[in-house]
Amino acid sequence: PHTIYLKDYQPPAYRIDKTELRVDIREQSARVSACLAFERQASACEQLFLHGENLELVSVAINDRTLANDQYQVDEKGLTLFNPPASFTLQTEVTVYPKQNTSLEGLYKSRSIYCTQCEAEGFRKITYFLDRPDVMSDFTTTIIADRASCPVLLSNGNKIDSGTLEDGRHFATWHDPFKKPAYLFALVAGDLASIQDEFVTQSGRKVALEIFVENKDLDKCDHAMTSLKNSMAWDEKVYGREYDLDIFMIVAVDDFNMGAMENKGLNIFNTSCVLAKPETTTDVGFQRVEGVVAHEYFHNWSGNRVTCRDWFQLSLKEGFTVYRDSCFSADMGSSTVKRVEDVSVLRAHQFAEDAGPMAHPIRPASFIEISNFYTITIYEKGAEVVRMLANLLGPDEFRKATDLYFERHDGQAVTTEEFVQAMADVSGRDLTQFKRWYDQAGTPRVKVTDHYHEASRQYSLTFSQSTPATPECSDKKPFHIPVAMGLLGSAGELALKLDGETLDDLPEDNTQKVLELTEPEQTFIFNDVPEHPVPSLLRGFSAPVKLSFAYSRQDLADLMQRDSDGFNRWEASQNLALAVLDDAIRAFRQGSLEGFTVDPLLIDSYRQLLGDEQLDQAMVALMLTLPSQDYIAEQYEEVDVEAIYSARRLLTKTIAAELVEALRARLTAYDNRKPYSAEADSIAARSLKNTALAYLMQDPSQSDLDYCLAQFNNANNMTDEVAALSALVYSESPLVSEHAEAALAAFYQKWQDEALVVNQWLSLQARDPRPNALLRVSALLQHPAYDGANPNKIRAVIGAFCMGNPINFHTGLLDDPSAGYRFLADQVIALDAKNPQIAARLITPLTRWRRYTPARARAMRAELERIKAAPELSGDSYEIVTKSL
Ligand code: HT7
Ligand code: ZN
Numbered sequence: 001p002h003t004i005y006l007k008d009y010q011p012p013a014y015r016i017d018k019t020e021l022r023v024d025i026r027e028q029s030a031r032v033s034a035c036l037a038f039e040r041q042a043s044a045c046e047q048l049f050l051h052g053e054n055l056e057l058v059s060v061a062i063n064d065r066t067l068a069n070d071q072y073q074v075d076e077k078g079l080t081l082f083n084p085p086a087s088f089t090l091q092t093e094v095t096v097y098p099k100q101n102t103s104l105e106g107l108y109k110s111r112s113i114y115c116t117q118c119e120a121e122g123f124r125k126i127t128y129f130l131d132r133p134d135v136m137s138d139f140t141t142t143i144i145a146d147r148a149s150c151p152v153l154l155s156n157g158n159k160i161d162s163g164t165l166e167d168g169r170h171f172a173t174w175h176d177p178f179k180k181p182a183y184l185f186a187l188v189a190g191d192l193a194s195i196q197d198e199f200v201t202q203s204g205r206k207v208a209l210e211i212f213v214e215n216k217d218l219d220k221c222d223h224a225m226t227s228l229k230n231s232m233a234w235d236e237k238v239y240g241r242e243y244d245l246d247i248f249m250i251v252a253v254d255d256f257n258m259g260a261m262e263n264k265g266l267n268i269f270n271t272s273c274v275l276a277k278p279e280t281t282t283d284v285g286f287q288r289v290e291g292v293v294a295h296e297y298f299h300n301w302s303g304n305r306v307t308c309r310d311w312f313q314l315s316l317k318e319g320f321t322v323y324r325d326s327c328f329s330a331d332m333g334s335s336t337v338k339r340v341e342d343v344s345v346l347r348a349h350q351f352a353e354d355a356g357p358m359a360h361p362i363r364p365a366s367f368i369e370i371s372n373f374y375t376i377t378i379y380e381k382g383a384e385v386v387r388m389l390a391n392l393l394g395p396d397e398f399r400k401a402t403d404l405y406f407e408r409h410d411g412q413a414v415t416t417e418e419f420v421q422a423m424a425d426v427s428g429r430d431l432t433q434f435k436r437w438y439d440q441a442g443t444p445r446v447k448v449t450d451h452y453h454e455a456s457r458q459y460s461l462t463f464s465q466s467t468p469a470t471p472e473c474s475d476k477k478p479f480h481i482p483v484a485m486g487l488l489g490s491a492g493e494l495a496l497k498l499d500g501e502t503l504d505d506l507p508e509d510n511t512q513k514v515l516e517l518t519e520p521e522q523t524f525i526f527n528d529v530p531e532h533p534v535p536s537l538l539r540g541f542s543a544p545v546k547l548s549f550a551y552s553r554q555d556l557a558d559l560m561q562r563d564s565d566g567f568n569r570w571e572a573s574q575n576l577a578l579a580v581l582d583d584a585i586r587a588f589r590q591g592s593l594e595g596f597t598v599d600p601l602l603i604d605s606y607r608q609l610l611g612d613e614q615l616d617q618a619m620v621a622l623m624l625t626l627p628s629q630d631y632i633a634e635q636y637e638e639v640d641v642e643a644i645y646s647a648r649r650l651l652t653k654t655i656a657a658e659l660v661e662a663l664r665a666r667l668t669a670y671d672n673r674k675p676y677s678a679e680a681d682s683i684a685a686r687s688l689k690n691t692a693l694a695y696l697m698q699d700p701s702q703s704d705l706d707y708c709l710a711q712f713n714n715a716n717n718m719t720d721e722v723a724a725l726s727a728l729v730y731s732e733s734p735l736v737s738e739h740a741e742a743a744l745a746a747f748y749q750k751w752q753d754e755a756l757v758v759n760q761w762l763s764l765q766a767r768d769p770r771p772n773a774l775l776r777v778s779a780l781l782q783h784p785a786y787d788g789a790n791p792n793k794i795r796a797v798i799g800a801f802c803m804g805n806p807i808n809f810h811t812g813l814l815d816d817p818s819a820g821y822r823f824l825a826d827q828v829i830a831l832d833a834k835n836p837q838i839a840a841r842l843i844t845p846l847t848r849w850r851r852y853t854p855a856r857a858r859a860m861r862a863e864l865e866r867i868k869a870a871p872e873l874s875g876d877s878y879e880i881v882t883k884s885l
Pocket of ligand 2: 318
């Protein structure tokens with residue numbers, strides 16, 4: 001495998017102005033005929049290389065003349081044309097094998113549905129092409145298949161023809177009037193049912209909306225349709241972006257490597273991101289459907305109308321689109337809850353990536369396999385960078401800048417430079433330093449100290465920033481970091497007047513400011529400060545950094561109660577919990593948790609929270625939830641898995657015991673007879689009730705257990721049903737164990753025909769922290785519900801065990817502590833030949849070996865070596881393994 005560098009970018013030698021495809025699908029294979037109109041862009045070209053992989057070439061002609069053997073050459077990477085003319089039509093015919101295509105890239109079969117996945121480089125598995133995003137073409141596609149097995153034939157754009165052929169076959173021809181790169185091409189053929197609706201755009205155009213699924217799933221499409229219409233309206237209102245074709249289609253398939261794909265006018269989705277109904281889908285599932293439908297729809301502008309010049313620019317479309325979908329979800333529900341959720345994911349997983357061997361900037365400088373760069377860094381950190389720009393410019397200028405960007409670059413393939421330039425042009429700001437966020441990896445540390453001078457009533461905050469070395473660079477230059485902040489006095493928020501500012505400079509509400517850090521060290525002095533305040537820093541998580549300030553525990557308890565910034569109230573709860581967890585981790589490491597007492601300040605703060613009737617119930621639930629094991633691990637240089645697990649477990653049990661009455665009061669306050677609704681306040685009420693239930697089931701009374709069993713048996717929605725099931729399964733109380741086994745069996749019996757529900761059942765067991773989980777996981781792999789070719793099932797069992805069950809993954813089996821690592825390596829090696837993208841992703845937990853104690857690090861490393869030595873390892877897995885060794 002070889003490395004591709006951004007610095008080597010060259011524009012394509014040819015354009016492909018028109019692409020005509022004819023895809024003739026038969027049970028055993030498909031014949032793809034392509035007619036491509038090439039125009040030379042540069043001076044003479046002796047050899048033109050077209051990408052093509054896993055294609056069986058049947059014929060090749062230029063301007064209708066079959067090529068002689070010395071006019072072309074074919075190898076496993078593509079087709080080379082020797083001395084092609086300046087302007088010509090290339091005709092090729094190839095055979096492909098959708099049923100045997102287990103990589104789920106190119107044209108493949110998912111259950112009975114033929115579908116495609118072309119991003120990033122899958123089109124080359126369909127036909128020979130310049131498969132790169134800066135080659136944009138006008139596509140006309142004819143699909144031919146059996147009418148009985150494939151009554152529905154879809155592709156991008158508008159249907160321009162259809163008809164009947166001999167032998168029970170039929171065809172449909174689609175034309176997409178918008179030029180697009182090949183990665184946005186799609187086709188679907190299958191026996192699909194659909195729901196239909198309509199959206200009238202702000203300029204009065206009618207757009208037909210259609211969601212296609214297998215007939216059995218037709219009752220689970222309404223939420224996706226509502227989400228789609230909400231997204232269309234939101235993009236018009238917030239970004240002035242209108243949909244451009246006459247039809248927008250979504251197709252759901254079971255076998256899909258990621259969540260969904262934004263193909264022009266024909267989005268293809270993993271069923272897990274479309275299907276939802278209360279009986280089978282949790283609240284988290286409903287929110288995911290809404291978010292992913294929005295994300296793919298928003299790509300129509302941020303990605304499709306304005307696309308990427310090359311794959312190094314991936315965050316141009318992904319970071320921006322994640323930012324857009326997260327603002328949309330914030331507007332549909334609670335913005336603070338959404339922010340907390342996003343930041344939790346970022347800090348537990350992106351920060352870990354940024355500190356590991358796969359760390360890369362949001363615009364990487366090189367890669368071996370682009371599929372490995374669909375990372376949490378490109379997506380979520382990319383979104384944080386756009387969020388910082390949006391906050392620096394303010395809403396009006398940011399909107400002007402996005403308008404300018406879309407208008408300037410409509411129909412073009414551009415770079416992140418152009419995106420930032422639009423921001424700079426509108427705002428007049430110099431964003432040169434800001435652009436370091438695009439090419440320096442790593443999470444900046446920001447250390448803050450303060451000083452209060454009573455006599456002068458001056459308060460100063462000193463910030464110093466530094467960024468640890470990452471593989472691409474060890475000498476980091478300072479970042480431009482916006483720090484939103486306020487100051488808490490004893491009676492509330494204080495007015496902020498920076499030294500040098502006059503009253504005229506200040507807005508009416510001047511209790512919040514954004515301080516812009518640009519130097520390694522900077523001090524800000526505030527005047528007329530009446531008392532030593534408690535600073536509230538990095539409000540709303542205004543930059544993706546690790547900020548530290550020496551808060552006392554009482555300060556944190558105070559911020560938890562009183563900060564006007566909802567995000568920072570939650571942040572204070574996390575920091576207070578982390579401090580107490582650290583006490584327990586130290587005690588564990590010094591010998592034992594026996595007799596350890598949990599700081600009563602944490603218990604009292606939680607008690608206050610449980611009694612707070614004003615605060616959004618979802619926020620109460622989030623603040624009562626201890627930091628995840630991954631986020632706790634992030635706080636330490638060396639991860640002590642047992643100490644973290646034991647400390648968190650002890651705190652959970654202590655909180656449950658100390659607050660039993662307040663927790664029960666939350667159950668009593670909840671009205672179980674309310675009909676289900678997916679609105680934010682209903683979701684919030686359920687989340688608090690189920691958080692309380694999980695605590696109570698740590699050591700339940702008979703009536704707590706009865707409540708949980710009744711909820712499990714009578715719930716009218718999956719959120720409550722699965723919350724009760726996991727409270728039963730994860731309880732260590734002897735009162736519960738036989739009920740847990742029975743509930744697991746009953747759940748499977750009830751839901752065995754609902755694949756997505758079965759995935760929940762699998763993953764709940766794979767995450768079970770009790771000892772010897774690996775034995776149960778190995779049994780699950782043999783269960784009839786498991787399918788080793790389906791990425792959702794792989795994620796539900798192998799992914800959930802290796803990434804969501806750290807205590808079992810790292811401790812293995814009682815007599816075999818490395819068994820978890822060996823299990824993962826075995827699974828990766830077996831999967832790599834079939835689906836390299838999914839195999840490579842699974843390796844992630846092993847890549848972090850340097851963070852663990854020496855014996856574990858050695859064992860993890862040995863498994864990486866074993867994967868590396870596997871015969872015919874894919875480029876995908878090779879890249880991850882070699883970069884992490
Ligand atoms: N833009 C889409 C990326 C995607 C993808 C990438 C690699 C392999 C399979 C894939 N399926 C979809 C998804 C998105 O971000 O919208
Ligand atoms: Zn995307």
